[in-house]
Amino acid sequence: MTTDFFRLVYCSRNTISAGWSNPAAEIAEILAVSRANNARDGVTGALLYSDGCFAQVLEGDLDMVQRTFERIQRDTRHGDVIVLEARRAEARMFGMWDMALAEPADPTKAKAILGLALAEPNEDAGTTVVALLDGLVRREGDWANAA
């Protein structure tokens, strides 16, 4: 496994939630497109959507992460984009997933973490958000393995 990965974590707000009659379907569509692109580009990661806020981890070759992030940046379905973490990483954390959907068991906690991260974006917030997504995705992974 290559060890020279780049990881980027950002938070943003949904800008058109009022127009989303079916958020689950919209998220499913975002995921489908993202998975197709990421599988091609060797990018992995996880996406969390909670109460109008997105948190996403992207990891892969710097060049590919950069390209993916720039594509996401031009998506006007979200705004107030804040980068919480952008650094080289030893290894992938979400290597199993082209783009995992992290569905919080405790939505209130997830909402609080994202709210805080958007209000006070710093490295701690980045670490907390990554831990949150990691925890959620692991749980899903365990569940998937058990099934």
Added chain:
Amino acid sequence: MDGFQSDADARATFATLVSDSDEHRATLTQAVLDHTALGIIGLDADRNVVLCNRSAAEMLGLTAPQLWQPVPLPRCLQESTTLDAAGKLAFEVALHTTTGFDRLFGLNVPDQTLQLILLDGRLLHVTVHQVDANHCFVTLNVQTSGEVPPERTDGLTGLSDRQWFRERLTVELTAPKKEDQVAVLLIDLDRFKAINDSHGHPVGDALLQMVAQRLRSVVRDGDLVSRLGGDEFAVTMPGVGSPEAMGVRLVDLLSRPYLIEGHVAVIGASVGIAVGPRDGADTASLVRAADLALYQAKEDGRQSVREFKQEMDTRARARHALLDDLRRALALQQFEVHYQPQTNLGSRQLVGFEALVRWRHPELGLIPPDRFIPLAEEVGLIVGIGEWVLRKACLDAMSWPGQLSVAVNVSAKQLEDPNRLPRVVEAALAASGLPAKRLEVEITESALVRYEQQALQVLHTLRAKGVRVSMDDFGTGYSSLSQLRSFPFDKLKIDRSFVRDLSNSDEAVAVIRAIAALGASLGMTTTAEGVETDAQETMVRNDGCTDMQGYLVSRPVPAENVAELIRSLTVDIPPFQESI
């Protein structure tokens, strides 16, 4: 029906036509002419257009004149929407030369040809054919395939360049379309320079390329995105649409973080919008309108979108006029120095005056400093004005009794050249004979922040000469405390906003107390500015300030009234009269 295949055909036909004005033949001829791809214009000896076919009208962007209804050529050309002014002139001159020669000398002038570049960039071949002594006709031919000049692009971003932007805008403004309006959005990036400086040019260039891509991704089909230079971009929207919504979207999109070579860069954008022909009927005035709107957007703070309003133009003109007057004001001796007393809070003893510049405009009267000082700073006039005030204040102070000091404000601009101010101060002291210790220079925190190293060097030099140095408007800057560590100020002047809020803000009280305590422990004088009431005086005294300045003691007075003011202020405090 293809009509004429060559100039020779046209010539032969026209020769017969001019000799026969039969109505039916004329109608038939017009029909034939209108079906030919070659543009044809017939002229009489007085350069009146007597014939113009549909192709010619289209090539020149004219409404086709009626056959045999003479219209002067200049008037016809004036209407042209495809030729620029130079093209129209060249066209007219070519015709003038042939008909003129012919009439004067009866010579057989050979056919003249010229090439004109149409506003859309295509080449127009014009050939003038002499028919007889009184008539000539012109054939027009537009080169299309392969000859269209390619869009001129900016090498870095691949966007259109400034020249192409202007040319396309001209076409949009002149093209006779149903939707004849066009919107121009001028975009200026905020903080780009800082990124370029801190991360280097390659990162700056990559950032500009990403900006270009984001702009391209958001515009409609048919909109033109251009890079006008540096970090200036433009979006041209033919048919207008909703430029303000587009502007807001552009600002949002451009302000999102960029990931470049692993660095996260955040910039902002300001947008100025003008809609033609409403805000400007020609390219230059439309771009100027958008520029004024952009100026306003930047003025209103970053991330703004502003549409051109007529009052922006009015304000710009007023500002321009004021600036013109300001440039002459020093030479015309329209400035005055007024003096506001500073007193000790404990003894109520007069300690000195602050010199304040006033501009007596011949028509507008006394102009408040906040209307001309920022303008003077912007264009650098403040250096000359500041130095004049310095010399005048030193001279005036020499006529005051005792040890009364005079405080003179120094602008950030005066620190750009670190050698200049010390030289000017020395000259002012020498010329007036004022002892250095009676002169005080006041500098704002923002000036210090802007030219930190240089400013400190200048202040140290001045202080070494014995001049006192005070920090003006203390407490309003963001780095007040760190500034205090970097230089041994003699005095802190507490910003008037704190004094104003004393009666209704516990925070203001706390800030004044803290500054007074800080000053006391560092051995600095602390002067409360803007003291207007007895209550405020009592409060700032109780809070530990040493001095005060404000309307309570006196408003600033003209130099000639200072002596009287000193007398009245000194009478009030007998115990200290002798020490002055």
